[in-house]
Amino acid sequence: MNIIVTGGSGKLGRATIRELQAHGHWVLNLDAAPPKAAQGPFTRVDLTDFGEVMGALSGIDQQYSRGTIDAVVHLAAIPGPTQRPDHVTFAENIVSTYNVFESCVRLGIDNVVWASSETLLGYPFDGPPASVPITESVRESRVSYAHSKLLGEVLAEQYGREHPAMKLVCLRFSNVLDPDAGDYDGLEAWQSDPQVRKWNLWTYIDVRDAAQAVRLGVETELTGMEAFIIANEDSVMRRPSRELLEEVFPGVPYTQDVPGTQSFYDISKAKSMLGFKPTHSWREG
């Protein structure tokens, strides 16, 4: 397939481009920042500008011509709360997402995969979840970054309803950890205090498995909007998950067992519908 990846210069974008290229896809990276290392074609684009998005998705001299793009993976965003003032995070993320979805509709690009977020699952867990494990049925936002992701999912639903041939896969990534960025370096320090990582119930997703989920999202044959939780099967902790939850939030009901160090995010939907299978646990070094 010929695939455009927005945010391809970022953490998840770089791994996604590697994964897609390794599976034989041609990829063009659209990002406001150039990539640190060459990974194929790149064009600088400000996704908050509708004209730039329409222009870039409809053809770029020597990169590609109109009608040859099969799929768009939209990862570009301000990727979390507190990085910019709240209103900036909200506005940039939701405007870029609208610009990408709407341009895809106008250009007849039916295959769209987009980075939603675990922040719709109860983040920052200052209080207990209603029950565990947590499934896609939970969708609530408490901070501006999460509001932008929530409205992105709502937009995707509407586009899916209005354009029945379209596929809009929304991937609710847990905290993306990249070994090359040293993201696992803090892991030992997290072990002694369950409070440190309670904000996402001790979950994570290795960047390589997140990229696998993106590829599967692009390759899967679905129509309409579908949201998937994308997390590793295990937690970031050595202590059993039940013990951690009981210590931090006693009395949370279980709808099914969460044995050993299993994650409190239920990824069975991604496993059954996308064929997702995380393969990079921190426990294996």
Ligand SMILES: NC(=O)c1ccc[n+]([C@@H]2O[C@H](COP(=O)([O-])OP(=O)(O)OC[C@H]3O[C@@H](n4cnc5c(N)ncnc54)[C@H](O)[C@@H]3O)[C@@H](O)[C@H]2O)c1
């Ligand atoms: N990192 C995480 O833990 C995490 C967790 C859940 C969801 N996500 C989502 O995954 C996606 C990728 O996150 P990441 O960690 O790779 O972030 P990142 O910051 O490493 O990469 C984001 C990229 O988007 C680009 N970008 C931002 N605004 C842009 C704009 N207006 N126009 C063009 N390019 C723009 C940036 O230049 C950057 O290269 C984001 O949508 C983020 O919200 C990330």
